[in-house]
Every structure is written in C-alpha cells, then in structure tokens.
Amino acid sequence: xxxxxxxxxxxxxxxTAIIEGMPSHVPIDVALINAxxxxxxxxxxxxxxxxxEQDVVDIVGGVRxxxxxxxxxxxxxxxxxxxxWSSIMDxxxxxxxxxxxxxxxxxxxxxxxxxxxxxxxxxxxDLRNILERSSARETTVRVAIGALVRQMLSICGVExxxxxxxxxxxxxxxxxVDRPLDELREWTExxxxxxxxxxxEEAMIARIxxxxxxxxxxxxIVETVAHGLPIGLGAHVQWDRKLDGRxxxxxxxxxxxxxxxxxxxxxxxxxxxxxxxxxxYYDDAQHFYRKTNRSGGVEGGMTTGAPLVVRGVMKPISTxxxxxxxxxxDTKEAFAAQVERSDTCAVPxxxxxxxxxxxxxxxxxxxxxxGGDSIEEVQRNVAGYIAQVRAY
Ligand code: EPS
Numbered sequence: 001x002x003x004x005x006x007x008x009x010x011x012x013x014x015x016t017a018i019i020e021g022m023p024s025h026v027p028i029d030v031a032l033i034n035a036x037x038x039x040x041x042x043x044x045x046x047x048x049x050x051x052x053e054q055d056v057v058d059i060v061g062g063v064r065x066x067x068x069x070x071x072x073x074x075x076x077x078x079x080x081x082x083x084x085w086s087s088i089m090d091x092x093x094x095x096x097x098x099x100x101x102x103x104x105x106x107x108x109x110x111x112x113x114x115x116x117x118x119x120x121x122x123x124x125x126d127l128r129n130i131l132e133r134s135s136a137r138e139t140t141v142r143v144a145i146g147a148l149v150r151q152m153l154s155i156c157g158v159e160x161x162x163x164x165x166x167x168x169x170x171x172x173x174x175x176x177v178d179r180p181l182d183e184l185r186e187w188t189e190x191x192x193x194x195x196x197x198x199x200x201e202e203a204m205i206a207r208i209x210x211x212x213x214x215x216x217x218x219x220x221i222v223e224t225v226a227h228g229l230p231i232g233l234g235a236h237v238q239w240d241r242k243l244d245g246r247x248x249x250x251x252x253x254x255x256x257x258x259x260x261x262x263x264x265x266x267x268x269x270x271x272x273x274x275x276x277x278x279x280x281y282y283d284d285a286q287h288f289y290r291k292t293n294r295s296g297g298v299e300g301g302m303t304t305g306a307p308l309v310v311r312g313v314m315k316p317i318s319t320x321x322x323x324x325x326x327x328x329x330d331t332k333e334a335f336a337a338q339v340e341r342s343d344t345c346a347v348p349x350x351x352x353x354x355x356x357x358x359x360x361x362x363x364x365x366x367x368x369x370x371g372g373d374s375i376e377e378v379q380r381n382v383a384g385y386i387a388q389v390r391a392y
Pocket of ligand 1: 319341
C-alpha cells in the first residue's frame, strides 16, 4: 500500500514528506524531482515569493545509491524565505515581552481562505497558525512526491502532462490541445501560461496584467492527460476503490480547487446518452477499442485503456491586494481583510501540481493492482496481467 503524509508551514524551515510502500530497486533521479519543482515555480502571474525560493529536494531516507530500498522514503524541501521568518515562526516559546510584537499576528481573516473557519475551529486567536499550513506552499512537497513515484510509473510506460485550458474568461482552442503528447508537451513547456495556443496566451497575459493592476486575482481550468494506462486500474466493487473517485478527492484537495471533471464531465448534462458513451469495437489488431474517449478514460471507476483526461477548476486566489470586507476577530469591527503577499494568478503552476497529484493516485492504484516488494516483482505482475488481457 502506498501512502504519504506531509508536514511543514509556508514560512517554516522546511516541508517534509514520508512516503511508504514504494518497491525496492526503483532508480531515483533527484534531478527529475527538481525539474518538476522548477516547473511548478514558473508561470506568468506569480508573486515575489517565487523570486526568493529555488525549490530543491533532499532525500533523507529510503533511497541508497540512486535506488529505493523499500523502506519509507523521507523528502525535505527547505524554505529559503525561512531566514526572514525564523523568529516569527520559531518553535520555541517567545520571551514574554516579545509576545505581541514578534509574531506578525493575523486577526483580520481573508474571505475565501481557511483563516476564519480554521481560527474558530482551532480556537486560535492568531490566524497565522491557520494560514501557515493552509497555504499552497504545501503543494511543493506534493509535487515532489508525485515526481518521485512517477519514476516508477515511467519504467512501466506511463506518461502524464498537465496544461492550462482557461484563465479568467480566456479559453484555449480545442485544436491546440488535440495534438500528439510530445508536441503538446513541447508547446506547453515553452509557454509562460502553459498553453499551446499563442492567441490565448497573449490574451491570458493581458488579463493577468489587468487583474494585477486592479489588485485582483484570476482563476482558471487546468487539464491533465495520462497515457499508457492498462485497462482495469481502480475497481467498481467498492466506493473507495474507484479510481475517478480517488482522483476527484485528490484534485479537490489541492488548495483553491473547487471542482473536477473527467472526459466530457459537466458537458454530459446537455447531451443524450448516444452522444456521451464510447461505442465498443473489436478487431484482431486493436483488440477491444473505442473511436471516441468521451469518458476521459474511466468507466465504472476503472481505466478503459484510453488516455485518462481530468480537468480541475481553480478559484482566483483569495488574498487580494484590494481586499474584501472582513471583520476583526478582536474588536468585531468591520475592516478590510489583511493583505499578505500573494500571487495574481497561479493557474499555470496549478496545472503542474494537478499532474503530479494525479501521478500519485495512479501510482497508488498501480501498486494495489500490481503490488510487489521489488520493482522486478511489480514488472512481472504487470507483464502477467497484460498477457491475460491480450488473451481475453
Ligand atoms: C501563498 C502565498 C504566497 C505564495 C505561496 C502561496 O506565499 P507568501 O505568503 O510567502 O508570499 O507565493 O506559494 C508558494 C510559496 C509556493 O511555493 O507556491 C498562499 O497564501 O497560499
């Protein structure tokens, strides 16, 4: 069973993850994890924090001489900004006279953030204790985790790509996405907003500039495609084994994500069934196959063998430089919400985050289906299953 936990605050010393259940002998290239972290840091519309950070991972357990050992893997990403926050975020008690001045206390909750609900729930008078952990900084280490486990997936032929479909009211053309995976990747990685559509890119950059100038923020829609999945990852037999259900939970757990869809998704509502489902065909060369992939590669909670296509919607970031009305938790008086440094638009970064979060869920389902203690055992199990599928 693959599982992980993360810990760490946005302005604390580091983010930490422990991953358990990786088989032994998976070659791990730290440079590939750092490359994913670098992709996450890019994107037009990010704020000043990204100029401070240069995220790199330290592997401090479970990998030896470039290969997993089967032991729990511990990852650390240091926050460079920590040096500017070390006294504010110190784990040790403050001297009594510094109690109020030294903490950059937050007491005017930002609408849309975890500040108010978290403050009330945890009976916390300093909302910084909520903000520090609810921050999207935590996605750094989730990307590192995805980047680690996809090194096992890539040995098995699975490839993923995340890109942007919409920022604000600017939508990329379907034709720009409808390209071979390598070509789409090349375009996406070159683009400042991770789109393969130059007209949309220009309009998106203009919208981000407008939003920034007016102290506002922008959300959007991101998409991940995964190729190389066999038929039958996930299972129909129990609610918590359905792959689409798990991916939905993982995607909506990404900070600021409000929705998820597979294939046609919400577009299913307006169509008749005959224009929603993917008819089944058979020939000797292709075995069972479909001419369409409206399902987005999942039926009954299981992969169909077609590419998995997932979209997620990210709301505009809730920290506004021109803040919305809020209420001071001390005085109960109306005030503008507290302004904390933030980004105007993090949708391009969110496409990298969703890609890696989905890689994790695929890896988890992969290990449930093909699980073994070494990568050799996993590969034998995959090969045996593929032969069984071919003979069906
Ligand atoms: C974030 C606020 C900003 C972002 C941060 C997420 O951080 P800070 O308050 O330090 O300026 O830059 O994102 C990251 C640090 C990151 O690595 O993505 C928030 O409030 O969620």
